[in-house]
Amino acid sequence: MTDAFKIGIAGLGTVGTGVIKILTQNADIIAARAGRPIEIKAVSARSNNKDRGVDLSGFDWVDDAGDLAGRDDLDCVVELIGGSEGLAADLVRESLKGKKHVVTANKALVAHHGFELAKLAEGNGVSLNYEAAVAGGIPAIKAMREGLAANKFTAVYGILNGTCNYILTEMRETGRDFGDVLKDAQAAGYAEADPTFDVEGIDAAHKLCILSSIAFGVKPDFDALTVNGISHIDATDIAFATELGYRIKLLGVAQEIDGKILQVVEPCVVPIGSPLGSIEDVYNGVYIEGNFVETPLLTGRGAGEGPTASSVVADIIDLARGISLPTFGIPAEQLKELKPLDAGECDGSYYLRLNVLDKSGVLAEVSAILRDHNISVESMMQRGRDPEQPVPIVLTTHETRHADMIRAVEIIGALDFCVEKPCLMVIRDL
């Protein structure tokens, strides 16, 4: 048997302890697959006194995670600290400069600094692996960089945030409002104490940014993303969508059209029973369009100790096996600048929910505005009657120019009888 592949782990939260558990419990089969044992030499975390349910006594304890970058006895540094700047970023940079492979689950870091890090890794003849950064246990990065590498990709769609998908599923099943369900999700550990990154779509956007880079051979460009979260989604919307045969999902959409790339994370309306419409609870899904493979879909748990650690360890096994790829699938210096496609340039059909005062003439005025913007209505529903009080109107449109839709909704939203910001969502047949 060849020499052990030696790693240091920085960060011993859920994922870090999960990695130690896998490498311990599955040591034999992992060594057989990797062709050599994988040995944890050193670990680092903020506190050395915490009981994490794993035995750390066989590993060197390193107080300053940054010191892992300089150790001569490591083949690979596993960065599980998180955050796009500071300690995590410094550790990854220094490790790559020190010609050590890096495995990370840090989506923010890769989304914000991926190009710089890819150049660093490739310039130093080492790899930066980040399977766990996207869709937890689902081997989506491997599928796109390798398994589907024969294809020109035309689009990637994903349900990329388990917290949001869980909240939306719960809202539908219980009829409760967003805030209510969020509180329960926090209590159950499905949402963070500060849920902003999840519910505002930022976490999904980091992941989409990475997928987009691999799909289209462009430098990750987080700033080119349009991001909307789910906090404005109302129980009413969920109920209406269900009645219309749809589910509401927070979708990441990356599409290449005529050399420009659309990157958007937003709640969308998708048919019940469709591939992405069927993914519920904390599950994630990555739906890929390639010019030969057509539309494979990968689903599974998008977070949690076991699934995320499974991906981290798969990355380590790859390195131990000697598999080394360019960070984004093609050499960093060949990555192009992303030319963003504005959503305003795209066509689509839409779901629109208005909250309007129940009085005569409202529907006529709304209809006239839509007509004046070349928007053709596919269906319209007004439920409940309550003179002079707010009632919801929901309508769906045929294919429409996005810019027209936005302008019409702005005008409608500014009318006196419109008592709340209209809720507009793209309908996607996915």
Next chain:
Amino acid sequence: MTDAFKIGIAGLGTVGTGVIKILTQNADIIAARAGRPIEIKAVSARSNNKDRGVDLSGFDWVDDAGDLAGRDDLDCVVELIGGSEGLAADLVRESLKGKKHVVTANKALVAHHGFELAKLAEGNGVSLNYEAAVAGGIPAIKAMREGLAANKFTAVYGILNGTCNYILTEMRETGRDFGDVLKDAQAAGYAEADPTFDVEGIDAAHKLCILSSIAFGVKPDFDALTVNGISHIDATDIAFATELGYRIKLLGVAQEIDGKILQVVEPCVVPIGSPLGSIEDVYNGVYIEGNFVETPLLTGRGAGEGPTASSVVADIIDLARGISLPTFGIPAEQLKELKPLDAGECDGSYYLRLNVLDKSGVLAEVSAILRDHNISVESMMQRGRDPEQPVPIVLTTHETRHADMIRAVEIIGALDFCVEKPCLMVIRDL
């Protein structure tokens, strides 16, 4: 740029021409990803006069495919002839002996001779890649050998034959019988002129045998498989299953229980809306249970020119990139003999459809036999009345020993009033 990676292709049917199309149309992106161009040097097929819709003029034509094994100018032989013996098997063996990598889509060959070929490949320092042999365009082999390699696998379940899934879907949607739908499927090109391999489950069994080998680190053992096809499935079964909230699917099931391995391909009853119950038409699905990743599911087109060729070319790109793995994920000499688990040792719940003469006392006699075999009935349906004529009775059971179930069904099937072989299917919550 490094030297081109040079290949020879044997077999220019649907998949072979698909491979040429991909390598031509996507040449630039493939070269960028592989780090070098992929060059087709030679091709071979039975007829040199056929118009295949691709330009072959730039490649050497080789009359005898076997000659590709001896050419000095090839890094890799791509075997797309098919069949577990004869020309294909000889070509693969000779190519590996000649220290050439081999890429194949030949499931029968890998299922029947995988262990011998793995030893040959590894002994000669080359790779045998076969992503296209299982589930067409879905990167299932890569997921199991690499993306999920951190896990001990406990089970793999698959809808592995697109023809069967298409026929079962059509039967449900149209209410027509198997024979009828098969004829249409043949006309539409979804089924072969001789459909035996597909509809009798043999094709799915080849694929399951391969997945099982990777999952459990055992030598592929096709003879240890229990295989039943779908030709005995009746329109009545489909209708009853639907009414009970189920779909009928031809499932491949590989499960490790206490060191023994169950390998069975058979029609099963799965809940509507469940991960595998939702996969319809020609789509395939591979549902994997790992001890950390939990249950990822990969779906996509399981056959056809584009998807299958996509996997062949992905295998070629891997080799061009220098990625080389043991054939079944661990070194061949470490593969264990498979200890088969007999289905009779397993528990399960069941769907049973009887065709019985409509006369008094029948239900009492059936119920008594079930009781005497410790089989607890979960639901029972008898639809239609037609005194002294055959009518269907359908029942589902609670968890039952398989051997008990088989014995009870044998006794019931032999009774005078039972006018047709009973249809028994396992219910699987997948």
